[in-house]
Amino acid sequence: MKTGAHFDVVIIGAGLSGLAAGIRLAHFGKRVCIFERHNAPGGLNSFYSIAGRKFDVGLHAVTNYVRPGVKGTPLGRILRQLRLDREELGLCEQRQSRIAFGPRGDVALRFTNDFSVFESEIARVFPSHVDGFKRLVKRVRETAFAPEAPPVSARTVVGEHVRDPLLADMLLCVPFFYGSAQENDIEFGQFVMLFQAVLLEGLARPFEGIRPILRLLVDKYRKAGGERRMGCGVRSIVARGGRAVALVLDSGEEVEADHVLSSIGAVETEALLADGDREEMDRDRPVPGRVAFVETMAIFDREPAQLGWGRDTTVFFNDSERLAYAVPEGQVDVRSGVVCIPNNFDFGPDRRLPEGILRVTCLANYDRWSGLPEGTYAADKKRWYGEIQASAGRFLPEADLRATAAATVATDMFTPRTVERFTGHRNGAIYGSPTKSLLGRTALSNLHLCGTDQGLLGIVGSMLSGITMANRHVLSRTEG
Amino acid sequence: MTKDECKNAVIAIISDIAPDEDLSTLKPDVRLRDQLQLDSMDFLDIVMELRKRHGIEVPEADYPKLASLDSCAEYLTPKFNSLAAKS
Numbered sequence: 001m002k003t004g005a006h007f008d009v010v011i012i013g014a015g016l017s018g019l020a021a022g023i024r025l026a027h028f029g030k031r032v033c034i035f036e037r038h039n040a041p042g043g044l045n046s047f048y049s050i051a052g053r054k055f056d057v058g059l060h061a062v063t064n065y066v067r068p069g070v071k072g073t074p075l076g077r078i079l080r081q082l083r084l085d086r087e088e089l090g091l092c093e094q095r096q097s098r099i100a101f102g103p104r105g106d107v108a109l110r111f112t113n114d115f116s117v118f119e120s121e122i123a124r125v126f127p128s129h130v131d132g133f134k135r136l137v138k139r140v141r142e143t144a145f146a147p148e149a150p151p152v153s154a155r156t157v158v159g160e161h162v163r164d165p166l167l168a169d170m171l172l173c174v175p176f177f178y179g180s181a182q183e184n185d186i187e188f189g190q191f192v193m194l195f196q197a198v199l200l201e202g203l204a205r206p207f208e209g210i211r212p213i214l215r216l217l218v219d220k221y222r223k224a225g226g227e228r229r230m231g232c233g234v235r236s237i238v239a240r241g242g243r244a245v246a247l248v249l250d251s252g253e254e255v256e257a258d259h260v261l262s263s264i265g266a267v268e269t270e271a272l273l274a275d276g277d278r279e280e281m282d283r284d285r286p287v288p289g290r291v292a293f294v295e296t297m298a299i300f301d302r303e304p305a306q307l308g309w310g311r312d313t314t315v316f317f318n319d320s321e322r323l324a325y326a327v328p329e330g331q332v333d334v335r336s337g338v339v340c341i342p343n344n345f346d347f348g349p350d351r352r353l354p355e356g357i358l359r360v361t362c363l364a365n366y367d368r369w370s371g372l373p374e375g376t377y378a379a380d381k382k383r384w385y386g387e388i389q390a391s392a393g394r395f396l397p398e399a400d401l402r403a404t405a406a407a408t409v410a411t412d413m414f415t416p417r418t419v420e421r422f423t424g425h426r427n428g429a430i431y432g433s434p435t436k437s438l439l440g441r442t443a444l445s446n447l448h449l450c451g452t453d454q455g456l457l458g459i460v461g462s463m464l465s466g467i468t469m470a471n472r473h474v475l476s477r478t479e480g
Numbered sequence: 481m482t483k484d485e486c487k488n489a490v491i492a493i494i495s496d497i498a499p500d501e502d503l504s505t506l507k508p509d510v511r512l513r514d515q516l517q518l519d520s521m522d523f524l525d526i527v528m529e530l531r532k533r534h535g536i537e538v539p540e541a542d543y544p545k546l547a548s549l550d551s552c553a554e555y556l557t558p559k560f561n562s563l564a565a566k567s
Contacts, residue, residue, distance in 0.1 A: 028528050071500070071517040080498055081521060471524060 005255040007033045007227075009474055010247055012234050012272075013263035015043020016459060017451035019217040021261050021466030023082050026226035028475055034226065035249065037233030037424065042214050043263065044423050044430055044452065045459060053355075055297055055412055056209040057422075058430070060314060060340040060359065062091060063178065063197035064460035065113060065204035073201060078463045081471075088216055091204035092345045094313035098395075099170045101318045105395035109170060113202030126167045136161035136171070140200070143192045147438035154191035155184070169323040173316050174198050176325040177338045177361065179457040181289040181431035183326040190436070190455065197458050203313060205345045207353075213459070233424075237269075237447065239277040244447040259474050262442075263451035263466070266433045267426055269442060278443060286437070286453065289429030290327050292416035294364040296388050299410040300356030304341050307407055308398035309358060315339040317395040328365050332384050334391035337362035355409070360392040366416040366427040381413045431457070440469045448473045481560040483553035489560070490552045493529040497522055508549040530556070535563055 009025050011018045014036035025032040040046055045058035064074045068086060079086050093113050100108040109125060111118040122133050136158060155172060162168045172186070175194035180186035186194075206212045221228065229249075237260065238246040244260045262269040266286035270278055278285075305311060318336035325336070340359040343352070372380065393399040416428025425432060436455030440448035448454075448469050456465035481489075487508065494516070495503055501516045512518055526546060530536040536559050538546065545555040 028532060069500075072519070076500070077519070077521060079500075081525070083496065085499070467521075471521060475528060476524060 005033075005253075007031050007255065007257045009033075009259045009261060009470075010035065010255060010257040011261045011263065011450075012247075012269070013043055013451065014041040014218075014228060014230070015263050015451055016045055016213075016217070016462040017454070017466035017469075018043070018261070018263040019214075019221055019466065020078070020082060020463040021263075021450055021470040022221045022226045022228075023217065023224055024467055024470040025474060026221060026224035027083070029225075030474065032226050033255070034221075034228045035232050035234050035247065036228070036230050037250065038422065039231045041218055041230070042210060044419075044425070045210050045462070046214075046422070047209065047211055050410070050412060053299065053410060054209075054211065056211075056342075057295075057414060059205070059210040059459060060178075060338065060361075061094060061203035061205050061345075062089075062213075062460060063194075063201065063203060063458040065091060065093060065202040067113075074197070074460045074464050075201070078460055078467065081467045082217075082220065082463070084216065084220070090206045090212060092207060092347045094203040094205075095311050095344050095346055097203065097314040097316075098312050099173060099316045100395045101166065101170055101173075101323075103319050103394070104397065105315075105317055105319075107166065107170070111199055113204075115200050118199055122167075126164060129162055129164050129167055132161045132163060133167070133171075137200075140192050140195050143189065145438075146189065149189070151435075152188040154186045154188040157188050158191070165322065169318070171195075173318060173323055173325070173336070176323075177316060177336075179431055180325065181291055181429060181436075182434040183291060184324070187436070189438075190457065193457060193461065197461065203345075205342060207347055207351060209342065210459075217463075234272060236274070237272045237277075237444070239273060239444055239447075242443075242445055244444045258446065260444075260447045261440075261450050261466070261469055261473070262447065263449070265425055265451075266435075266437060266442070266449055266453040268424055269447070269449060269453075273443060286433045287435055288426040289431060289433050290366065290427055291325075291431060291434075292327070292364050292366045292419065292428040293361050293430060294332050294369075294384065294388070294413060294415050295359055295361045296385050296413045297411065298356075298358045298389065298404070298408050300358070300404070300407040301409050302356055302407055303343050303352065304356045304358050305343070307356070307404045308400045309341055309396050309404075310398060311344055312339070312396070313341060313344040315392075315395050317392065319391075319394065325363065328363055331365055331368040331380060332388065333363040334384075334387050337388070337392065339392045339396065356407070358389075358404075360388050362388055362391075364416050364428075366420070366429070369415045369417045369428075370420070372417075377415075377417070381415065385411060385413050425452075440473065446473075481557055481564065483557050486553045486557040486560055487549045489534065490526070490549060490556070493526055493533070494518075497525045497529065506549060508553075511547045512549070513547070534560065536560065 419428035
């Protein structure tokens with residue numbers, strides 16, 4: 001079925017990268033349409049409601065936070081490129097976070113949005129490794145974005161500078177949990193990006209979480225003249241002569257386009273191509289990711305601090321001698337993970353979130369969740385919810401689990417199965433494929449990736465991904 | 481259009497692209513890059529805003545001619561004027 005619709009650019013997925021790309025393209029007069037299978041925008045950083053209560057998925061914090069006046073960083077770049085006023089994002093800074101290792105988190109490194117705090121923590125806890133740490137930081141600062149360089153193991157580079165395996169694990173765990181699609185390692189360029197985003201720059205959050213960011217982007221896109229079809233996914237991509245020529249929508253409708261940007265993942269995009277088009281590829285085929293997570297969300301009738309959960313915004317924890325960032329044998333690995341307490345951003349003296357929120361993220365095994373019958377699935381979620389919260393509680397030693405249970409007014413938990421269902425990412429792998437395509441290339445010359453599998457990470461990174469792919473592959477090409 | 485008007489048109493574009501920059505003390509004969517924090521993405525935007533707002537095409541080979549306000553005026557004023565003559 002043809003409708004005759006023709007666009008300069010079509011974008012698959014209304015997540016942060018797709019919306020950012022759309023804003024750029026529409027602003028410069030391209031006729032652009034975003035197709036999103038779900039009814040809500042946001043993709044991997046979205047939200048949902050249960051009984052009138054909004055839950056964010058994805059966003060723990062906006063990384064890459066820098067204060068006004070700091071220029072030449074990713075946050076400044078997205079503000080300029082999307083013509084956003086930083087006030088519109090309403091970012092509130094974190095109070096403090098920790099990396100806590102050991103059975104009760106005895107070895108802890110505090111970090112804030114002031115990097116010197118982290119440096120002095122390293123000097124306090126690992127005095128004989130300060131020089132190695134400084135050399136590593138220097139290397140990080142000097143590493144330029146090099147999309148065509150061969151991949152380098154971050155574990156190897158960190159190990160060359162930091163001889164203490166405990167400190168090396170502590171430094172690796174933040175980039176791992178906030179963006180690694182590989183088990184027990186991460187490509188060094190990606191490590192640099194995440195180390196910069198979280199530790200050299202910092203964490204912040206809009207008061208209302210992800211929703212105001214999405215509203216802002218959707219609004220900007222609409223005002224720039226961009227079109228959007230929600231609840232309308234893409235079933236396949238029609239190719240001719242090595243180029244994408246049209247999209248077949250879930251409805252059976254066909255729309256033509258000069259360029260296609262896909263934010264849905266490398267493997268997921270390839271699956272939209274006919275077999276013959278896929279096989280024309282003369283490069284390595286993308287590999288599906290396997291690293292997946294569960295996350296518990298608890299809502300309290302008071303601030304988590306009143307239940308002993310303290311003032312930390314995030315806590316990266318691990319109880320074992322070595323950090324195992326890998327797909328667990330069982331359903332969940334509670335030995336390590338990330339605690340996020342959204343109440344512990346600094347919203348100013350007169351503003352508090354209406355309820356307490358505690359989120360805990362742990363590694364999970366997709367296969368052990370995907371095939372379960374409904375009853376077992378619900379029972380397993382319930383069981384793991386308790387184990388995850390108890391495990392996280394060890395790293396916030398004042399946490400009163402009994403009082404916490406009494407103050408809990410709602411809970412929810414997402415699993416790799418939830419992620420796959422709502423985002424379409426294979427295996428529920430939120431960080432996508434372990435091999436990234438920084439230039440966004442695919443089998444077809446006018447089909448490019450943006451978002452997770454292009455490889456810029458985090459909230460700001462994903463927007464920058466959409467921006468750079470729109471610039472590079474569409475806007476910088478001068479056409480008639 | 482005079483060269484000063486042309487400079488003002490360029491300044492108007494830069495102030496929208498980089499509202500966080502102070503443009504009140506820009507020296508016309510010094511490279512923009514040396515006075516402002518502008519990266520290649522920002523320069524791409526200057527070129528695209530010229531096309532969007534004024535219908536002026538700047539081929540990639542001519543990007544160096546946008547280095548300073550003076551060189552912008554030198555290069556762009558005739559383009560503005562020939563477009564005005566056509567319309």
